[in-house]
Amino acid sequence: MSTIRDVAKEAGLSTGTVSKALSAPKTVSPKNLAKVQIAIKKLNYKPNMLSQKFRNKQSKTIVVLVPDIANLFFAQVISGIEFIAQKKGYSVLLGDTRDDIDREQEYIKMVETRLADGIINLRPYIEGDSMLPNDGVVAVSAGGCENTPYPSVRIDNAGASKKVVNYLLSLGHTRIGVISGLANNPHTLDRMAGYKAALELAGIEFDPDLIYEGDFKYWSGMNAAEYFYQLEDKKPTAIFSMNDEMAISAMKGFLNHGLRIPEDISITGFDDRQVSRYLNPALTTVSQPAEKIGERSAELLLQLIEGKKPNQTEFVLPYDFVIRESTAPIK
Amino acid sequence: MSTIRDVAKEAGLSTGTVSKALSAPKTVSPKNLAKVQIAIKKLNYKPNMLSQKFRNKQSKTIVVLVPDIANLFFAQVISGIEFIAQKKGYSVLLGDTRDDIDREQEYIKMVETRLADGIINLRPYIEGDSMLPNDGVVAVSAGGCENTPYPSVRIDNAGASKKVVNYLLSLGHTRIGVISGLANNPHTLDRMAGYKAALELAGIEFDPDLIYEGDFKYWSGMNAAEYFYQLEDKKPTAIFSMNDEMAISAMKGFLNHGLRIPEDISITGFDDRQVSRYLNPALTTVSQPAEKIGERSAELLLQLIEGKKPNQTEFVLPYDFVIRESTAPIK
């Protein structure tokens, strides 16, 4: 494998000239530029970027910490991140932590050891259980929650939830079940706050029996449906699910018991997966601008890395509440 | 930021000793090992991995080329890749090409310029339209098709398709519509071959009117449903869709026209998305071991990178044909 010195020798020039021919061609005479190009072609020279990065002391790489890449919401956010990063000449290193704190630690160490210039964290901030923020590692939180103690890009989860529940209330529902995420999950907390706020505004008392704790995965929606079904006459007439996956499988669960949606029970989701509009019935849900969240957080991180002071370090992007077929007025 | 020389000075030792203390602690006397550890802690020393990689001439990084990371199948494959890579001390660089050949080129260049040691390509091989294989770039194809001219891990697409169509035939369907991917897509070709093979075996003539060309995305399933619906009495009684997304939206399309599934028309998918079992009706489909494909291809690539000769360079993994509710005997 040839080096810049080989090229210099072949072209009859110094390494400095060759280096400049590559990085700033205007500063080299046309005659020598041509010589360099010929030598490069002849030797099939490819600069060693590892050496370059080492010398320049910057990896031009960011790492994306994600709890589970096979979750479509995360995948879409990452798609947005990658788009911006590539455009700005950065690579993105994937850090699928699988909810393992040690793996998370590993990836954060990459920034400390110069393998990456910064980090975007898709795991929402949990006080006392987070490696970030961390002195000396630039980081931004994407798709997280309120009160994240470092730069972040997200939507107003509580506000969106309140809007959904208000809508269900406006349809006449008063017993509104909730399929939540794990109780200590920040998204659960924010969205639950919205639910409670809406109830309170309507003067309806909070009933803990109407809360089913899931984990944002499909199977827990099925379980939730079982739980609500056996409540019989105390059954809710509408369900507010904290993501689409659980809403989808809950619909299946109710359907299996012969309940019709939305005639017998209304259901709403959260996130607006691509599939949600093609369901039978199509799902009423909150549409998060996942790709936008990714793009904006990448832009923010790159600014931070390059030492520019952004005029804003907390972005709350607009969401969309889309009403489809899974909700109807109470009978 | 402190360097290994600072640590050496602080500990009163040579750089060589400090280096060994980190990479091979057993070869350093306990006394000096302790000195090194104290010095490291005192200076808060973190080795510069960029320097390390440069010196060792290996990036310990692989790049994953993916046409669209927001496609769940790809995301799952990547999840498997990441799992193995992390375990073996490799990082994975995400290369979302968005079907752009220039971006693809960019990423392949990373291997040539030492930024990565190898590449896993999730885009199926197309003759005359592929940057891989490429001399000096170790690569493996994951989830691709037959006749890939470099190491690959995949399922038997044609065989699986044949099995699906055979099943539909066994239910009495003889007019079986197809929702394909783009005509020149390798997956389309392989799966179409299976479809034709099954028809031929059953002595049924191939009817081009029963083929609708989609692009593997949701919206084209809707369009396919429209197309098949207006065929009226020449309508197929069963649909073989080349992926789940198009099958799902086609179901919605038929439902919108008042057709019942599977009573009026049977539908099958391909890939088995997580959501498919929770649909109404649940989708009959081929389950690809996406995560396994990722794991196996990562293992294969790492062997190749490390110069071991694998005893096999083409892996055809088993798939699963799962019969659910969207298929029924012909009326």
Added chain:
DNA sequence: GAAACAAAATGAACCGGTTCAACATATTAA
């Protein structure tokens, strides 16, 4: 043609690790 200035080219030093031949010290064998 010489002086003054600008533009281009040179090459040694540098980045921060790792490596290895040479050397120092500790252990075992005779």
Added chain:
DNA sequence: TTAATATGTTGAACCGGTTCATTTTGTTTC
């Protein structure tokens, strides 16, 4: 006790780019 051997330590050289003070070459002016 000495020689032979094993174990541990040293520090200069190296990887392949980039940088910049210095030198060389080219251009302009009088």
